[in-house]
Amino acid sequence: MISRPHIRTQILIFTLFGEYIAPRGERAWTSNLLGLLNVLGVTERAARSVLSRMSRKQWLVSERQGRYSRYSLTKRGLRVVRGGEQRIFEPRRTEWDGLWHMVVYSIPEDKRRLRSVLRKRLGWLGFGSLAPGTWISPNDRCAEVENQLNDLGACSYVVYFGGMQLHFASNEEIVERCWDLDTLDQDYAAFREKYEPAYLDCRRKINKGIPLQPADCFRQRFWLTLEYSQFPRRDPNLPPDLLPSTWQGSRASEVFSEFHRLLKEPSERFVSDVLSNCPTKHMGDMFPPES
Structure with missing residues (x-):
């Protein structure tokens, strides 16, 4: 039997909703959630605590029907699980046209948090850090970068260069520097x-x-x-x-x-x-x- 990995209960709940509950109608009774989480080794007390916390953070919303309640993902929570699914089940690359795609940003020091979040999201999209403020990928993710920039309100700080050939460094050297x-x-x-x-x-x-x-x-x-x-x-x-x-x-x-x-x-x-x-x-x- 495969042993349980050490993963936070919140991530278990996101996965449960993303892969099993949302596709069935996006709502589940609390008792059913507790039952499924119990199968995964989560106690009722821990599960209830995390469900309440996720509701306060507006990842989940609960509705009552008499003595009972059921949970569903908010739009914010749905974006989280959908984004993860897209990357997990993304097809492996088989061909490459030899061109690179680059994101260059210049963000003021008083917006350090924005800069940190942007770095994380670029890494999530598969970009590697080539130099300070410069991230690179062999995959054209212009539309996905644009979505992230719109979400962060960071379009004015960023330039996207698509379909570039790089010189003075081999592809192997670039890969070694970035990943x-x-x-x-x-x-x-x-x-x-x-x-x-x-x-x-x-x-x-x-x-x-x-x-x-x-x-x-x-x-x-x-x-x-x-x-x-x-x-x-x-x-x-x-x-x-x-x-x-x-x-x-x-x-x-x-x-x-x-x-x-x-x-x-x-x-x-x-x-x-x-x-x-x-x-x-x-x-x-x-x-x-x-x-």
């Missing part, structure tokens, strides 16, 4: 070491007609997604021309995609069974009633 691929490669190898045996075992069971346990599949798929979600935040999704020949990320991505697909049906069935229970009908049979 720590060695550490990333080691972490991809560790991910493979942890999840590839479980993936191969799951595939073997399916081929032999051995039934899978829905709750176990839900847990495995949940941890798989959460642990893999660290990589889009760090991996610039460079084309093969810019990667080492022994790059572990390609196989790690295949393991994630295939294992995620194999676990989908039983995981979705388990979550649907839990979420279909209305707390006003027989909730005592599965989870404790709302206090």
Whole structure:
């Protein structure tokens, strides 16, 4: 059995809503949320505390129906989970036209926080820091950068240069300056070491007609997604021309995609069974009633 990674409960709840609840209608009874989180090893007390905190921060909104309540993502919370999904399931680059894309900014010192947030968002989009105030990527992300700048109100501080050839430095030197691929490669190898045996075992069971346990599949798929979600935040999704020949990320991505697909049906069935229970009908049979 795959062990639970050390991840904050708030991130578990975001993932639960993004992958399982929002696609079903965007709302879930508190008792059902507590039940799903309990399967993931979160106590009722901890879950209620984090749900309340996320509501205060306007990530979630709750509505009451008699003694019971249910939660849904706010527009702000939905943007968070949608942005993460886009990067996690983004296709791997297979071709490159040899051109670079550059973001150059000059932000006043009294707006240091804006500068810090912009750096984080550029890194999330796969840009690497070439020099102070200069970030670079082999991928054309002009539209995504524009969306981030509009969200931050930072358009007046930034210039985007698209489709450039760089001189006086090789592509290998640029990659080495901008990204720590060695550490990333080691972490991809560790991910493979942890999840590839479980993936191969799951595939073997399916081929032999051995039934899978829905709750176990839900847990495995949940941890798989959460642990893999660290990589889009760090991996610039460079084309093969810019990667080492022994790059572990390609196989790690295949393991994630295939294992995620194999676990989908039983995981979705388990979550649907839990979420279909209305707390006003027989909730005592599965989870404790709302206090």
